[in-house]
Amino acid sequence: MRDLRVARGARIAVENISFQLSPGEFVGLLGENGAGKSTVLEAICGLQSNSSGSSLSFGRPSAAAFDARRIGVVWQHLGLCDNLTAAQNVFLGREAGRPLLERRRMRRATLDALAHLNAAEIDPNRVVSELSGGQRQIIAIARALLSDPPLILLDEPTSALSPRETEYVLGLLRGLCEQGRAVLLVTHQVDEIMRTADRLIVMRQGRMVAVSSPVGLQPGDVLELMSGVAVESVARQNLSQLSSLLEQMAASKPFASLPAIVSGYAAAADQRQLSVHLKDDQKGVLTLAASVSLPRGLRSQLGAFPLARDNAIAEAARTGHPQVVEDLSSAGGFDPVAGGPMSMWAVPIQGNGHLFGVLSGFADVPGRPRDDQLQLAGLYAGLAASAIERDDILRRYQRRNHALEILRELRDVLADPDDLDVQQGFPRVLPTLLDGLSARAVVIAGDDRGAEQLSAESSRFEVKAEAGDPDAAEELVLAAESHEWTPARSRGIIPADEDSLLVPFVARDRRYVLAARWDQPTESLEPETLELLEGAAWSLRLALERTLAEASRAESAAATRTADLQREFIYRLSHELRTPLTAIRGYASSLRSTDVEWDRGSQERFLGAIAAEASRMQRLVGDLLDIAAIESGGMTIRPDWCEVEAVVSAAVAVSSPDPGDTSVEVEPGIPTIWADHDRIEQVLVNLLDNAFKHGRAPISVRVRVAGESVVFDVIDSGSGIPADRSDDVFEPYVRRPASPGAGLGLAICRNIVLAHGGTLSAVAGARTGHVRLTLPLSAAPSTEGEPHV
Amino acid sequence: MSDQTSVLLVEDDRNIVDLVQSNLLIRGYRVYVSRDGRDVMELVDDMQPDLALVDLMLPAADGFEVCRKIREKGSMGIIVLSARGAETDKVRALNLGADDYLTKPFGVDELLARINATLRRSRPPESAPDASEPPLQIGSVRIDFDAKSVTRAGERVKLTPTEYALLAELARGRGKVLSHSVLLHKVWGVGYATNTEYVRVYVGRLRAKLEEPGDPPLIVTEPRTGYRMLAD
Known part of the structure; x- marks a missing residue:
């Protein structure tokens, strides 16, 4: 095939497709839906009239070369006639030249073909519309193989098959290759084709993006080529595998349970007494999984027995051949049961060389079962095998689904944007993980020594979180510490001992390890468990990386904000200091001017202003010293017993420009409190000043006892502090825009109040300015020394 | 008024x-x-x-x-x-x-x-100067000292008093390098000797008003020393 180009109207469907197929070669054509795979296939068959390029098969243009005998094609839509039987479909269009192909021979040939495909359970006389998707697929393949063509093209032949059927079909195709045929298989299922094909052609959006041997490629790489999107995570790979599994499940016939099959056989063969045993590979035991109409005495003998037991069922399991016991009283290895069965047969349930168990039938009369009965038993054993396989797939799927659920939950918890420190999320996710892994203990530990320790061979781990058996967790950490860290041994799952696994990883220049211990040897763990463990470590790593990045971003943002505030504060402060200084210096130099004579009134005004500005500076300098003391942790309060009412009156007297502007209500009987009188007065003065400055008179001050506290409410008639700033205002350097002041007052107040064990806050939702101060009533004078802020 | x-x-x-x-x-x-x-x-x-x-x-x-x-x-x-x-x-x-x-x-x-x-x-000088000073043409810029007015390519350029004072100083000393401190002293007065940024900013303002892109520069910066106006 050279330079194939197919146009659909103005759109180019595929372009620049060139490849060659050699006899005996198995080539996989991969691509996502709509990549143009089927179009290429159609072009090879000469079904695309508007194609250009030399599409050659066997050295001839394809349209001429296409010949049902030279190219066998299995279309995605199968091309079966729904109202014909399986056999008729296999021979559809091949009747030519075989006019005498009679129904019976056709049926036999079909049976042969199906047997070839290990699909003997399909009745050639069934109408195909009654067959399952998988069975229809097998009919279509049988039909393509009928003329033994040298080139076989298959369009998604395995999408409707179970994994085992898929493997079987691929094995079959592989075999056809080895006989010298060329196989071109179109699929979007990466895993299966990578195991089988000699060469992969990957298409994306109508173009070939890669031609490669599957050797050395990972499924993820191929998925990336197909989608054009990097497969960044284990999760994405898991999900794509899962979705392929789901597609297969949905395409195959609905799950038929084992008991239903057994009942079906009982009805079909008119055999009432049946049992199914399943083999437990680990314990080497056969266990009764389902039974129909067995007398109790026999059932109790059939419950569970070792594979080595000398009875017909174990024998069938050991040999893989049907066993018949004509007289149970003399043979078979079971104790006779009064009124129980006299004879039995046992047929192994096996698929693809693996023995799942044994299907057994019992009869009330001695002697051999009828041949057709035994054949039917073989057929149902096959059905049972596929049912068990499906069951297995379903369990596997459920386990995987469960694992994915846990991973998702893990990520949800760890991705909580409110939780800046992801390590706080660890204790919440580990129990889930413990449960999901069915482990005895799970622990996550980190080496906090940092980057320079990454090159060290040993680690000093600190437990970040653990779940399950604490002793086991401790041992796991010890095991992790004795693990040797080399770059090659710092990823993937590492066995610590026979029942423990470690997954070391590095996040932000720190070593971490996720470790788990089970009650069983790790060799017997399901692959899903291992995937979950590795996936969980991956999630933890991502979460750590993410939050560390976020933490450093938040830190730098906070630092920037602080720096901005401080710069603004310096500006503000220089203004606040220079303004009174300007007045002082200006008035002073005015008074000293020799060129003018000031009248007495001016002189007094100047001197008064100098005094006022000097005290304004003094207050500001006092505030600065306070805030410096707070920031260095050196602010002291000197508490003593003090009268609440006296403190309030003093504050109101100092701060109210007009005594009528402030109303004071103090609840009678408030006990004296243990506080620094001057400092509390400073706070109240500040609050009142703010109320006058930013709010509006009249101001009301209410004091009452609530519980163990004295509550001071300072309420003005203004519009209040905006809700979104109600916490901000207590931060240093934060001030109302375009208002005087250095923005220190409330920050100092809050620190004074906190030092008294009280609270200071803006009352949320207040329509007017409302600040509440609470001080503890019974602060014991035990802190009499020098309580520090 | x-x-x-x-x-x-x-x-x-x-x-x-x-x-x-x-x-x-x-x-x-x-x-x-x-x-x-x-x-x-x-x-x-x-x-x-x-x-x-x-x-x-x-x-x-x-x-x-x-x-x-x-x-x-x-x-x-x-x-x-x-x-x-x-x-x-x-x-x-x-x-x-x-x-x-x-x-x-x-x-x-x-x-x-x-x-x-x-x-x-x-302010205009209290009394008119005794001898009138002849107008000066430098490139396309013409300075009329008596009228305290400046034109560029025949068009009137509005200058602030400070801008004019600086331009006049540079023009009277054209061809010579005038140091920052001399310019500060003559234009702004006593006590400005260290405010070199004043000269820098005002030279910038003059250039913006009087120089056109492509013209030869009117005022040349003498690094670390001061400024010089072209003689012609």
Whole structure:
């Protein structure tokens, strides 16, 4: 095939497709839906009239070369006639030249073909519309193989098959290759084709993006080529595998349970007494999984027995051949049961060389079962095998689904944007993980020594979180510490001992390890468990990386904000200091001017202003010293017993420009409190000043006892502090825009109040300015020394 | 317009207003005050003051913006009074058209000296000079010293008194390098010797008004020394 180009109207469907197929070669054509795979296939068959390029098969243009005998094609839509039987479909269009192909021979040939495909359970006389998707697929393949063509093209032949059927079909195709045929298989299922094909052609959006041997490629790489999107995570790979599994499940016939099959056989063969045993590979035991109409005495003998037991069922399991016991009283290895069965047969349930168990039938009369009965038993054993396989797939799927659920939950918890420190999320996710892994203990530990320790061979781990058996967790950490860290041994799952696994990883220049211990040897763990463990470590790593990045971003943002505030504060402060200084210096130099004579009134005004500005500076300098003391942790309060009412009156007297502007209500009987009188007065003065400055008179001050506290409410008639700033205002350097002041007052107040064990806050939702101060009533004078802020 | 010199004070601090106002009134100035910066432009239009003293931190306006707007209106002197002493603030204010920049705290003598210096530049000389000075043509720029007017390619260029004073100094000494301190002394007055940014900013303003891209430069920078105007 050279330079194939197919146009659909103005759109180019595929372009620049060139490849060659050699006899005996198995080539996989991969691509996502709509990549143009089927179009290429159609072009090879000469079904695309508007194609250009030399599409050659066997050295001839394809349209001429296409010949049902030279190219066998299995279309995605199968091309079966729904109202014909399986056999008729296999021979559809091949009747030519075989006019005498009679129904019976056709049926036999079909049976042969199906047997070839290990699909003997399909009745050639069934109408195909009654067959399952998988069975229809097998009919279509049988039909393509009928003329033994040298080139076989298959369009998604395995999408409707179970994994085992898929493997079987691929094995079959592989075999056809080895006989010298060329196989071109179109699929979007990466895993299966990578195991089988000699060469992969990957298409994306109508173009070939890669031609490669599957050797050395990972499924993820191929998925990336197909989608054009990097497969960044284990999760994405898991999900794509899962979705392929789901597609297969949905395409195959609905799950038929084992008991239903057994009942079906009982009805079909008119055999009432049946049992199914399943083999437990680990314990080497056969266990009764389902039974129909067995007398109790026999059932109790059939419950569970070792594979080595000398009875017909174990024998069938050991040999893989049907066993018949004509007289149970003399043979078979079971104790006779009064009124129980006299004879039995046992047929192994096996698929693809693996023995799942044994299907057994019992009869009330001695002697051999009828041949057709035994054949039917073989057929149902096959059905049972596929049912068990499906069951297995379903369990596997459920386990995987469960694992994915846990991973998702893990990520949800760890991705909580409110939780800046992801390590706080660890204790919440580990129990889930413990449960999901069915482990005895799970622990996550980190080496906090940092980057320079990454090159060290040993680690000093600190437990970040653990779940399950604490002793086991401790041992796991010890095991992790004795693990040797080399770059090659710092990823993937590492066995610590026979029942423990470690997954070391590095996040932000720190070593971490996720470790788990089970009650069983790790060799017997399901692959899903291992995937979950590795996936969980991956999630933890991502979460750590993410939050560390976020933490450093938040830190730098906070630092920037602080720096901005401080710069603004310096500006503000220089203004606040220079303004009174300007007045002082200006008035002073005015008074000293020799060129003018000031009248007495001016002189007094100047001197008064100098005094006022000097005290304004003094207050500001006092505030600065306070805030410096707070920031260095050196602010002291000197508490003593003090009268609440006296403190309030003093504050109101100092701060109210007009005594009528402030109303004071103090609840009678408030006990004296243990506080620094001057400092509390400073706070109240500040609050009142703010109320006058930013709010509006009249101001009301209410004091009452609530519980163990004295509550001071300072309420003005203004519009209040905006809700979104109600916490901000207590931060240093934060001030109302375009208002005087250095923005220190409330920050100092809050620190004074906190030092008294009280609270200071803006009352949320207040329509007017409302600040509440609470001080503890019974602060014991035990802190009499020098309580520090 | 009366003979009294009028000063517009834009300042929010009560004491500084009182201080400046008292000192100017007692020395015979007429004083208008804007306390928040909102009514500055009305006062400029109505009272046509000779000089504005502008605080940069105002409750209802941005002092820089006030400077820019006043400068747009005309060539009256502008002195900034600010607690912000940073070089960037100074340069910004000068760029926006301020003639001088006084950092708080300042003494009254200093303020009065600067007011006088600025007024001296913006005022026509008390008496006409005895000998008239011939006009000067440098490239496409023509300076008429008697009329204190400047044209470029025949078109009138509006210069502030400070800009004109600097240009005139450079022109009279054309061909020679004039140091920063000489220019500062001659244009701004005594006590400005270290304010080299004033010269820098004002040379920039002159270049922007008088030089066209592609023309040979009118004023050449002599690194670390000063400036020189082309002889021709």
